[in-house]
Amino acid sequence: MNLVVHFVRKDRERMRLPLVAWYALIAGKAWWVWQLMRSSDVELNLATLESVVGVLNGIEAVAGALLALQMAFEDKPWGPTAFAATRPITRGQLLLAKAGGSLLLFVVGPLLLLTPVWLASGFSPGDLGLAAADWALVQGLFVAFGLLAGAVARDGGQVMVAAPMLGGAALGVAVYLRREPAPPMWLSAVLALGVAAIGILAAYRSRRRMIVLAVVTLGLLCVAGMGLPTSPERFDMPPWPEADRPLGKGETRITGAHRWMLVGTDNNGKGRWVLIAQSARPSYPILDTLRTSSPPRAVALCVSASTESGESPPLAPPLRVGTVRAASLSVTRWELGLSGPSPGHAEEWRTLSDAVLRLEPSPGTAIP
Amino acid sequence: MNIIETQGLSCRYGRHEAVHDLDLRIPAGGVTALLGPNGAGKSTTIRLLMNLITPSAGQARVLGVDTRRLGPAQFRRIGYVSENQELPRWMTVARFLDHCRALYPSWDRELEGTLLKQLDLPLDRRLDQLSRGMLMKASLLSSLAYRPELLVLDEPFSGLDALVREEFMQSILEVSAPGAWTVLIASHDIEEVERFCDRVVLLEAGRKRIDENTEALQARFRRIEITLAGEPPPSSALPTNWHGYERAGQLVRFVESAYDRAETETTCRMLFPSASVVAHPMSLREIFITLARTGRAEAREASAA
Numbered sequence: 001m002n003l004v005v006h007f008v009r010k011d012r013e014r015m016r017l018p019l020v021a022w023y024a025l026i027a028g029k030a031w032w033v034w035q036l037m038r039s040s041d042v043e044l045n046l047a048t049l050e051s052v053v054g055v056l057n058g059i060e061a062v063a064g065a066l067l068a069l070q071m072a073f074e075d076k077p078w079g080p081t082a083f084a085a086t087r088p089i090t091r092g093q094l095l096l097a098k099a100g101g102s103l104l105l106f107v108v109g110p111l112l113l114l115t116p117v118w119l120a121s122g123f124s125p126g127d128l129g130l131a132a133a134d135w136a137l138v139q140g141l142f143v144a145f146g147l148l149a150g151a152v153a154r155d156g157g158q159v160m161v162a163a164p165m166l167g168g169a170a171l172g173v174a175v176y177l178r179r180e181p182a183p184p185m186w187l188s189a190v191l192a193l194g195v196a197a198i199g200i201l202a203a204y205r206s207r208r209r210m211i212v213l214a215v216v217t218l219g220l221l222c223v224a225g226m227g228l229p230t231s232p233e234r235f236d237m238p239p240w241p242e243a244d245r246p247l248g249k250g251e252t253r254i255t256g257a258h259r260w261m262l263v264g265t266d267n268n269g270k271g272r273w274v275l276i277a278q279s280a281r282p283s284y285p286i287l288d289t290l291r292t293s294s295p296p297r298a299v300a301l302c303v304s305a306s307t308e309s310g311e312s313p314p315l316a317p318p319l320r321v322g323t324v325r326a327a328s329l330s331v332t333r334w335e336l337g338l339s340g341p342s343p344g345h346a347e348e349w350r351t352l353s354d355a356v357l358r359l360e361p362s363p364g365t366a367i368p
Numbered sequence: 369m370n371i372i373e374t375q376g377l378s379c380r381y382g383r384h385e386a387v388h389d390l391d392l393r394i395p396a397g398g399v400t401a402l403l404g405p406n407g408a409g410k411s412t413t414i415r416l417l418m419n420l421i422t423p424s425a426g427q428a429r430v431l432g433v434d435t436r437r438l439g440p441a442q443f444r445r446i447g448y449v450s451e452n453q454e455l456p457r458w459m460t461v462a463r464f465l466d467h468c469r470a471l472y473p474s475w476d477r478e479l480e481g482t483l484l485k486q487l488d489l490p491l492d493r494r495l496d497q498l499s500r501g502m503l504m505k506a507s508l509l510s511s512l513a514y515r516p517e518l519l520v521l522d523e524p525f526s527g528l529d530a531l532v533r534e535e536f537m538q539s540i541l542e543v544s545a546p547g548a549w550t551v552l553i554a555s556h557d558i559e560e561v562e563r564f565c566d567r568v569v570l571l572e573a574g575r576k577r578i579d580e581n582t583e584a585l586q587a588r589f590r591r592i593e594i595t596l597a598g599e600p601p602p603s604s605a606l607p608t609n610w611h612g613y614e615r616a617g618q619l620v621r622f623v624e625s626a627y628d629r630a631e632t633e634t635t636c637r638m639l640f641p642s643a644s645v646v647a648h649p650m651s652l653r654e655i656f657i658t659l660a661r662t663g664r665a666e667a668r669e670a671s672a673a
Contacts, residue, residue: 002470003470003471006467006470006471010456010467014456014458074456076454078420079420080415080420080421080452081420081450081452081453081454082420082454083453083454083455083456085418085419085420086418086420086443086446086448086453087443087468087471088439088440088441088443088444088471088472089440089471090439090440207422
């Protein structure tokens with residue numbers, strides 16, 4: 001056990017700088033999304049931010065895999081030049097050190113960083129558990145494949161060649177077979193994680209790399225053969241506890257980690273005035289599919305506006321401007337415009353600038 | 369007791385057989401040199417012995433254990449230094465020694481200190497900032513400080529200057545009393561190895577050509593020079609243990625690989641009755657070159673046939 005801890009400490013020291021950078025990315029992104037939840041800046045363009053954050057999410061996941069890959073490369077279990085292979089440490093201890101170290105540094109560490117953000121966002125214990133499990137599943141998958149690649153590949157070049165080929169083959173199989181109904185993402189993720197775990201165990205037990213690679217490839221193609229996993233977007237919100245109290249501009253309604261904010265009025269760039277509303281909620285892209293197989297693409301609230309003069313101008317269905325998802329938080333901005341033809345620039349402005357929102361429980365408003 | 373034993377050990381890389389049917393018996397104590405030209409199979413043999421690669425046939429035992437079952441108990445007793453080993457180059461020398469120290473319960477701090485002084489290693493420098501010689505010295509220190517019973521060195525001298533070689537060898541020789549441990553050293557640098565090895569195993573194209581005590585080997589090899597007194601070339605075939613026979617005017621030269629003073633002289637007299645015969649002792653390097661040339665010539669003849 002001492003040797004296992006010794007190697008974990010050594011790897012932590014080795015990974016110190018990239019690890020700090022990676023943690024900074026995770027924490028920074030989470031803090032930024034948390035800030036975004038509170039932002040009343042009407043000008044904020046969530047459509048652009050959506051893609052930027054999407055890229056950052058990708059970098060975060062791939063960086064986790066690369067760190068795990070580097071950790072495995074540090075002490076290869078096999079190979080004619082492997083240092084650890086001629087030292088008094090068993091391959092079992094080495095596997096324990098690498099798997100345990102990866103779990104601690106690349107899964108538990110980031111979760112500890114994210115927990116304060118989740119708590120500050122009003123996550124219930126249930127939300128917290130789901131968010132942690134979801135994040136751990138996604139990141140665990142990347143880390144596991146990084147570790148597997150590090151145990152099987154001879155060098156980084158082999159990984160760079162083999163990983164896209166394997167990924168492409170799996171995608172090709174999934175697309176070619178087009179299995180319907182497609183499996184939920186959680187199932188595919190769990191099965192792929194299982195394949196990676198078997199591969200890692202085999203790679204540390206046997207030096208027959210080609211057999212290990214064949215088993216992993218076959219396993220992944222079987223998982224891909226089940227179909228392209230899906231994780232439909234969910235926009236449902238929980239029942240509103242104060243449905244009769246209208247939401248004024250800059251005001252926020254919070255139920256646990258779910259919040260609505262009426263950000264303000266803005267010109268939508270197409271010559272029409274719209275109300276900008278923002279909804280935020282915990283988001284578990286993988287585990288959401290565990291809770292329901294066909295999540296509604298709807299806001300489970302009836303959104304209506306009323307003005308000071310008591311008018312209730314007819315609103316068009318909410319139009320989603322953009323959704324930023326990071327650190328198990330999802331922030332969506334909506335445009336609420338008047339339905340029908342514009343009554344005229346000044347009239348439209350007057351109607352909407354006075355408007356307050358009413359959010360009432362309803363079967364749901366379809367998202368266009 | 370043999371500390372290393374192999375039986376029919378073979379290793380193939382695709383169609384190329386790097387080691388062929390190798391039988392080795394290396395007794396405990398002493399320094400054995402595994403010699404051979406580049407590509408002779410020395411490093412492959414060492415890697416097979418260290419269980420870094422799997423044999424395609426045969427088996428090997430190190431410290432009485434099948435190499436495929438070598439574990440921590442055996443590696444605590446083995447020191448391995450190789451030019452190709454992937455050391456954790458991001459570590460400083462001090463950190464590297466810390467790392468290795470934790471692996472060996474028998475690590476001797478006092479010896480570590482002595483070796484550090486002797487090898488003149490900078491503790492605060494990272495391994496990736498060290499010269500090749502310094503790196504090899506750091507690797508050697510990490511493999512000597514726990515006083516292994518078996519020290520395996522794979523091409524430790526390649527690329528090192530004379531001073532570093534000297535320091536390197538001094539450290540090995542001074543750490544332990546003669547016979548207290550076994551050293552197996554694979555090298556193509558025969559002159560360096562010649563000074564201290566007790567036993568020589570010569571590999572050529574993956575096959576064992578010589579496995580002999582150094583003194584016995586040097587005793588049976590002689591460079592013979594015969595000054596003729598007008599004798600014609602010998603009419604009968606030359607003995608098979610005469611290698612590299614050449615005649616330049618009145619001078620005949622060859623290498624005798626089964627030298628016995630009386631017997632060699634008798635044979636020479638039979639072929640060159642009135643010539644004067646002088647036998648010169650040979651260095652390991654000269655013996656090695658002779659054998660390598662003979663081997664090549666034989667191979668050429670075999671392929672021509």
